Amino acid sequence: MAGLSRRDLLRIGGATALGSAVVGCGPGDSGGGGVKEVRVAWSSGAERSAAIVKALDWVQSQGTGWKVTGEYGATNALDTRVKAQLAAGAGPDIYQTHNLDIGSLVHGNAALDLTSYIPGTIQMSKWDEQAITGGRVQGKQYSISTGSNTVMAMYDPNLTKPAGLEVLRPDWHWTDLPGAAEEIHKASGRRIAGIGDSSMELLTFQVYLRSQGGELFDANGTFLPTATEIGEYWNYWQGMRKSGACTSADIAAKFNDSRDISQNALALKKAAIIFDFSNRLPSVEEVTNTKLSSTTYPMGQRPGMYIRPSLLWMVSSHSKNPELACRVVNGLVNGEGAADALTGQLGVPDNPALFARVRAGAADKRQYDYIDLVRTKKYVTELKDVNLPPGGGDMFTAFGTTAEKVAFGQLSVADGASNFMKLADKALHQQR
Amino acid sequence: MMRLIRARRRERPKARGDGLIALVFLAPWLVGMVVLTLGPMAIALYLSFTDYGLLQTPRWIGLNNYSSLVRSDLSFIDSVKNTVVYVLITVPGKVGLALGVAVLLNARFRGRGFYRSAVYVPSLLGASVALAVTWRQIFTDNGLLNQVLKLFGVKGPDWISDPRFALYVLVLLAIWQFGSPMLIFLAGLQQIPVALLEAATIDGASPVRRFLSVTLPLLTPLVFFNVVMQVIGSFQVFSQAYVVSGGTGGPANSTLLYSLYLYNQGFVSFRMGYAAAMAWMLLIVIAAVTAANFILSRYWVFYDDALD
Numbered sequence: 001m002a003g004l005s006r007r008d009l010l011r012i013g014g015a016t017a018l019g020s021a022v023v024g025c026g027p028g029d030s031g032g033g034g035v036k037e038v039r040v041a042w043s044s045g046a047e048r049s050a051a052i053v054k055a056l057d058w059v060q061s062q063g064t065g066w067k068v069t070g071e072y073g074a075t076n077a078l079d080t081r082v083k084a085q086l087a088a089g090a091g092p093d094i095y096q097t098h099n100l101d102i103g104s105l106v107h108g109n110a111a112l113d114l115t116s117y118i119p120g121t122i123q124m125s126k127w128d129e130q131a132i133t134g135g136r137v138q139g140k141q142y143s144i145s146t147g148s149n150t151v152m153a154m155y156d157p158n159l160t161k162p163a164g165l166e167v168l169r170p171d172w173h174w175t176d177l178p179g180a181a182e183e184i185h186k187a188s189g190r191r192i193a194g195i196g197d198s199s200m201e202l203l204t205f206q207v208y209l210r211s212q213g214g215e216l217f218d219a220n221g222t223f224l225p226t227a228t229e230i231g232e233y234w235n236y237w238q239g240m241r242k243s244g245a246c247t248s249a250d251i252a253a254k255f256n257d258s259r260d261i262s263q264n265a266l267a268l269k270k271a272a273i274i275f276d277f278s279n280r281l282p283s284v285e286e287v288t289n290t291k292l293s294s295t296t297y298p299m300g301q302r303p304g305m306y307i308r309p310s311l312l313w314m315v316s317s318h319s320k321n322p323e324l325a326c327r328v329v330n331g332l333v334n335g336e337g338a339a340d341a342l343t344g345q346l347g348v349p350d351n352p353a354l355f356a357r358v359r360a361g362a363a364d365k366r367q368y369d370y371i372d373l374v375r376t377k378k379y380v381t382e383l384k385d386v387n388l389p390p391g392g393g394d395m396f397t398a399f400g401t402t403a404e405k406v407a408f409g410q411l412s413v414a415d416g417a418s419n420f421m422k423l424a425d426k427a428l429h430q431q432r
Numbered sequence: 433m434m435r436l437i438r439a440r441r442r443e444r445p446k447a448r449g450d451g452l453i454a455l456v457f458l459a460p461w462l463v464g465m466v467v468l469t470l471g472p473m474a475i476a477l478y479l480s481f482t483d484y485g486l487l488q489t490p491r492w493i494g495l496n497n498y499s500s501l502v503r504s505d506l507s508f509i510d511s512v513k514n515t516v517v518y519v520l521i522t523v524p525g526k527v528g529l530a531l532g533v534a535v536l537l538n539a540r541f542r543g544r545g546f547y548r549s550a551v552y553v554p555s556l557l558g559a560s561v562a563l564a565v566t567w568r569q570i571f572t573d574n575g576l577l578n579q580v581l582k583l584f585g586v587k588g589p590d591w592i593s594d595p596r597f598a599l600y601v602l603v604l605l606a607i608w609q610f611g612s613p614m615l616i617f618l619a620g621l622q623q624i625p626v627a628l629l630e631a632a633t634i635d636g637a638s639p640v641r642r643f644l645s646v647t648l649p650l651l652t653p654l655v656f657f658n659v660v661m662q663v664i665g666s667f668q669v670f671s672q673a674y675v676v677s678g679g680t681g682g683p684a685n686s687t688l689l690y691s692l693y694l695y696n697q698g699f700v701s702f703r704m705g706y707a708a709a710m711a712w713m714l715l716i717v718i719a720a721v722t723a724a725n726f727i728l729s730r731y732w733v734f735y736d737d738a739l740d
Binding site: 076080083084086087104105107108109110249250251253254256257258393394397398401404405407408410419422423426 | 485486487488500504505506507589590593594595596677678679680682683684685699700701702
């Protein structure tokens with residue numbers, strides 16, 4: 001378990017102080033004198049929370065007669081509380097969610113259809129189509145992208161260099177990866193693996209599958225992969241695990257179970273390359289304490305990567321001030337001050353003018369350059385429905401757990417794939 | 433006879449008044465029991481027959497939750513297996529250790545009071561986050577245990593991240609917290625008549641024979657009590673699994689105990705109906721095991737009133 005450093009404590013303190021500045025009063029205070037309150041809730045680490053609080057502070061300063069209240073906390077605790085509040089019709093006006101969960105929230109009638117607030121209150125006319133559709137569920141605009149990201153292979157060049165792979169080229173293929181990873185493993189004197197085991201990541205499987213021409217879901221939310229395709233993917237990693245090209249099961253499980261960035265294979269100094277999301281590069285560098293390089297995920301017949309909303313802003317269907325809530329959302333995604341405050345931590349701005357502005361002012365431009373690179377060089381294949389259907393979150397967990405059983409040798413690849421198909425069916429069926 | 437009946441009739445109004453006063457005094461408890469225990473239990477029973485995702489209105493689905501649990505939920509089966517293993521090792525381990533330490537601490541020696549307090553401390557810590565962090569520091573890859581093993585040239589595994597060992601780390605944590613049953617045994621040991629032990633000594637019984645033939649039979653009601661309490665507690669264990677595994681029950685579901693899976697279904701996946709069905713199944717299983725324990729106790733528990 002990662003402990004809190006002195007720095008983390010200072011950040012939390014700073015975020016709390018900033019929160020107080022925005023909040024004015026404590027959470028839940030309705031405000032007096034005709035002041036309308038808009039409650040915003042999100043879960044994240046201290047650094048990101050501090051940035052969001054600063055952005056909300058700026059949004060509040062752009063209007064009068066409203067008060068923007070921030071509530072945040074650790075993922076599980078906050079999400080449980082907020083969902084219980086939403087169920088009781090007393091939740092925050094705005095809630096930050098993600099593509100695994102939005103389907104279930106819409107299914108539970110917790111999210112407001114924002115279509116009637118666009119383009120009047122929320123402006124997205126200049127946005128990339130992918131960023132707009134990324135907030136849609138069943139064709140309706142139930143959420144708005146907080147900013148875009150994609151997946152990224154991050155690596156420590158000092159560890160790849162001994163294998164003659166100082167620079168990993170973005171046009172590499174899945175078939176290149178096992179050999180390259182094994183070379184890194186051998187060149188390190190078998191001390192480290194080439195790459196962190198990603199067999200437990202449903203979203204990496206999705207990229208792999210898409211690069212082979214497949215898709216995870218069709219437009220109706222039907223799960224498309226077969227047990228054979230899942231088995232192929234797990235066999236791919238199984239082979240690398242045996243040769244030492246990828247990390248052992250216990251290292252991979254450590255990250256899969258904690259989702260703690262400090263437990264990834266790069267941070268643990270157990271591998272030279274990991275797969276993660278592009279907007280997390282600075283955070284991964286911080287926990288790794290190393291200047292990292294990056295490249296795309298490998299390709300197949302086509303690129304499997306896609307650009308998607310990093311996170312989503314959703315307005316509660318019970319909000320008493322939906323118009324104001326939409327104004328706050330618009331401020332967060334289209335406001336210059338908010339974009340400056342967020343520094344790309346919720347993904348790169350989808351508003352092109354803000355993208356250029358933040359990129360120009362950023363000390364570290366790599367995240368912006370990377371999104372530009374994958375867009376312009378076509379390292380992505382567009383995906384219309386990036387949001388998983390209801391039950392997607394459970395399926396994500398089931399994929400990781402079953403892959404762990406396969407990696408630890410508790411299940412054969414074939415049995416694991418067959419079990420996962422049952423679990424996926426159950427997860428999706430139970431939420432319908 | 434008639435006088436007696438009349439006298440009783442005369443007493444009735446007073447008895448009624450007493451009953452009413454008793455009811456008034458009991459009211460807070462009764463209201464609490466109905467509102468906070470029986471009411472939620474009844475609601476949970478109703479929800480167990482519904483598809484209730486917290487964000488939606490409950491929809492009646494009959495026995496579907498129960499049949500789905502038993503027929504097609506592989507994680508449920510994992511959680512049942514883990515919990516059975518946990519109960520089967522933890523209960524005898526904890527009760528046995530508690531009895532052994534209680535016997536040792538019942539002897540007269542210097543610093544007895546200090547040792548009695550010291551062995552009780554782990555039970556006071558409960559399932560705190562601090563304890564989980566400590567436990568992780570001991571059993572993780574570079575933890576204290578592996579550092580010690582390293583001194584002997586042994587490379588230990590990452591006990592918490594390896595599904596072969598992770599559950600046993602939880603078992604060890606539970607057994608380590610043996611203070612409460614130990615205290616009960618200690619109290620029982622002090623109630624054993626010295627005369628019986630002296631008589632056995634005069635008859636030439638060795639310390640082991642005295643323990644097996646005098647002490648243990650007289651302690652069986654307390655062994656039974658501790659076994660019943662520990663079985664119930666072990667079936668319901670949640671916090672230790674939650675804090676040590678970070679709430680996931682990993683790796684590979686190896687620490688997914690029943691209550692943790694129930695919690696995850698209810699408060700992570702928001703399947704309240706499903707979680708309610710799990711809660712009722714747990715209640716029925718615990719009731720059945722406790723009833724079985726009571727029936728079996730007739731054959732091995734010795735109550736000293738049998739001597740009367």
